Amino acid sequence: MTAARRNGPALTEAIMRTTLELGQELGYAKLSIEAIAARAGVGKHTIYRRWPSKGALLLDSLLSLSESTLDYPHTDDVKADLRRQIHEAIDLLAGPKFRPLFQALVGEAQHDPGVATALNERFIGPQADKTVARLETARNEGLLSPDFDLDLAMALLSGPLYFRLLITQEPLTHTYVDRVLDALFAGIGKRP
Amino acid sequence: MTAARRNGPALTEAIMRTTLELGQELGYAKLSIEAIAARAGVGKHTIYRRWPSKGALLLDSLLSLSESTLDYPHTDDVKADLRRQIHEAIDLLAGPKFRPLFQALVGEAQHDPGVATALNERFIGPQADKTVARLETARNEGLLSPDFDLDLAMALLSGPLYFRLLITQEPLTHTYVDRVLDALFAGIGKRP
Numbered sequence: 001m002t003a004a005r006r007n008g009p010a011l012t013e014a015i016m017r018t019t020l021e022l023g024q025e026l027g028y029a030k031l032s033i034e035a036i037a038a039r040a041g042v043g044k045h046t047i048y049r050r051w052p053s054k055g056a057l058l059l060d061s062l063l064s065l066s067e068s069t070l071d072y073p074h075t076d077d078v079k080a081d082l083r084r085q086i087h088e089a090i091d092l093l094a095g096p097k098f099r100p101l102f103q104a105l106v107g108e109a110q111h112d113p114g115v116a117t118a119l120n121e122r123f124i125g126p127q128a129d130k131t132v133a134r135l136e137t138a139r140n141e142g143l144l145s146p147d148f149d150l151d152l153a154m155a156l157l158s159g160p161l162y163f164r165l166l167i168t169q170e171p172l173t174h175t176y177v178d179r180v181l182d183a184l185f186a187g188i189g190k191r192p
Numbered sequence: 193m194t195a196a197r198r199n200g201p202a203l204t205e206a207i208m209r210t211t212l213e214l215g216q217e218l219g220y221a222k223l224s225i226e227a228i229a230a231r232a233g234v235g236k237h238t239i240y241r242r243w244p245s246k247g248a249l250l251l252d253s254l255l256s257l258s259e260s261t262l263d264y265p266h267t268d269d270v271k272a273d274l275r276r277q278i279h280e281a282i283d284l285l286a287g288p289k290f291r292p293l294f295q296a297l298v299g300e301a302q303h304d305p306g307v308a309t310a311l312n313e314r315f316i317g318p319q320a321d322k323t324v325a326r327l328e329t330a331r332n333e334g335l336l337s338p339d340f341d342l343d344l345a346m347a348l349l350s351g352p353l354y355f356r357l358l359i360t361q362e363p364l365t366h367t368y369v370d371r372v373l374d375a376l377f378a379g380i381g382k383r384p
Contacts, residue, residue, distance in 0.1 A: 029303055034384055044252045079381075106358060110299025116361055124359055135380075151376045152352065155360075156375060159351030160344065162359060164300060167316055167350075169308050176355050183341045183348060187379020188327075189271075190337050 013038050015047060015059035016120040023058060024097065028104030033057070055108040055115035061121055062102060066092050072130055078138035079185055082131075082157065086177050089127075094165055106166060128154035156184055207232050207239060208253035215250060215271035216289065220296030225249070247300040247307035254294060255315055258284050264322055270330035271377055274323075274349065278369050281319075286357055286364040298358060348376055 006014060018040040023031050033054055039045045051057040063104075072085045093102045108115040131153050138144050160180045164170050198206060210232040215223050224379045225246055229236045243249040262284075285294045301308040323345045330336050352372045356362050 082333035107297065107299040109303025109361075110295045110358065120360060143379055143382060145378055148378070148380055149371055152371060152375050154356045154373070155352040156380070158359075159353070159355035160347040161351070162355050163347045163351035166358060167354060168312055168347075169301075179341055179344060180347070183344050184376075185379055185381035186337055186340070187339050187377055187381070188336055188348070189379070189384060190335060 001053065011046070011051065013064070015042065015050070015057070016064050019057055019061040020065075020101070023061075023101045028058070028101055028108075030122070031058075031123070052114060053112065054120055055105060055112050058101060058105050058108075059115065059118050059122065061092065062098060062105065065098070068129075072129065072134040074134070074137070078134070078143050079181055081134065083178060083181055085134075086157070086161070086181075087174050090161065090172045090174075090177060094161075099172075101103060103165060103169075104152075106162075126155070127158075157181075199212065203234065203238070204242065205256070207242070207249070209254050211249055211253040212257075212290070212293070215253075215293045220246075220250070220293055220300075223250075224359065245304065246304060247297060248310055250293060250297050250300075251307060251310050251314065252295065254285065254290060257290070262319065262322075264326040266329070268327070270326070270335050271373055273326065275370060275373055277326075278349070278353070279366050279371075282364045282366075282369060286353075291357070291364075293325050295357060295361075298354075316346070319350075323349060349373075 015036065019031070019036050022036055022039055026035070031054060033044055033047050036057070037047055040047075047057065051060065066089075070085060070089055073081045075081055092098065105115065105119070109119050132150050135144060135148070135153050136150055139146065139150070140147060157180075161172060161177070164172055164176065170176075211228050212229055214228055218227070223246060225236055225239050226310065228249070232239075234274075239249065243252065260304070262277060262281055265273045267273055284285055284290065297307065297311070301311050324342050327336060327340070327342055327345050331338065331340060331342070349372075353364060353369070356364055356368065362368075
């Protein structure tokens with residue numbers, strides 16, 4: 001199918017798929033809108049009409065992978081529900097396939113305020129809302145510490161994962177997620 | 193004093209001071225070894241002999257600010273000791289003066305493995321050692337949960353701060369640190 005015959009959503013999808021393919025092949029630094037346009041068979045301006053920068057395009061491309069997933073299950077075991085969702089999230093974004101691109105994207109957010117804003121509005125914010133909602137239900141069901149600071153939920157649960165992703169750059173494994181969850185649920189302080 | 197008359201340590205110090213000054217003026221993206229050399233009155237090669245990249249030079253320059261500080265006090269209140277050290281660390285690296293440069297440095301670590309390695313070997317690793325040592329003492333004194341996972345100490349304490357620094361990019365305040373410490377000590381789980 002040539003570009004001329006693809007409609008809007010199919011074209012958008014083709015460009016995002018190409019971005020991920022080329023990004024995996026070349027790495028973020030060498031990835032360019034020009035190369036994506038050539039591989040997707042569209043003009044550069046077709047891409048720039050939709051996305052202001054390489055970072056914005058990569059963000060959308062990565063998020064397109066997760067659109068229908070990353071919802072929290074709701075069983076009677078809130079910790080198991082969190083674990084399941086977080087395992088899914090790291091398998092998607094921190095696995096060998098996309099981790100380098102996701103890391104590069106967060107790196108780009110340190111230089112490009114547009115990418116930082118988009119990352120928060122399109123991914124972090126919605127994920128935080130889901131996390132707070134899941135924990136709020138659990139707190140109302142009497143399953144959590146009654147004065148748990150819900151506004152910190154996302155930072156407490158995700159912070160230790162981003163620390164490993166971005167700072168120590170060690171592998172993000174299910175085991176690590178489980179240890180973090182265990183430690184957060186138990187708390188550092190001595191139980192009376 | 194001209195460059196020719198400065199000895200090794202004084203020259204190194206002058207270059208690092210210039211790096212921070214120029215970095216604050218220009219921002220990381222526009223900062224260049226060339227401009228630093230010109231301002232410091234040395235040749236580019238003098239800088240490249242000591243540092244392989246702009247990122248490596250910025251890392252050393254930022255760390256030179258903190259070399260004699262960031263030790264944990266040891267009173268009988270471990271939470272207060274952690275709070276004091278963390279307040280000092282964020283005042284230094286996440287205050288208005290150096291935050292943009294520190295963020296840019298971590299951004300650079302996502303693209304440059306040399307910067308990532310140096311960041312861990314020179315800053316994160318030593319800080320983690322101090323944190324584990326302080327918490328281990330407290331655990332031995334019976335002040336912490338006896339099965340607290342010490343290897344996670346740095347990720348649990350720092351992760352939520354880096355999350356705000358790098359992801360949501362909100363201000364890092366003392367109040368935020370205090371809320372994080374309170375939440376980590378109490379834990380998410382319901383006390384039996």
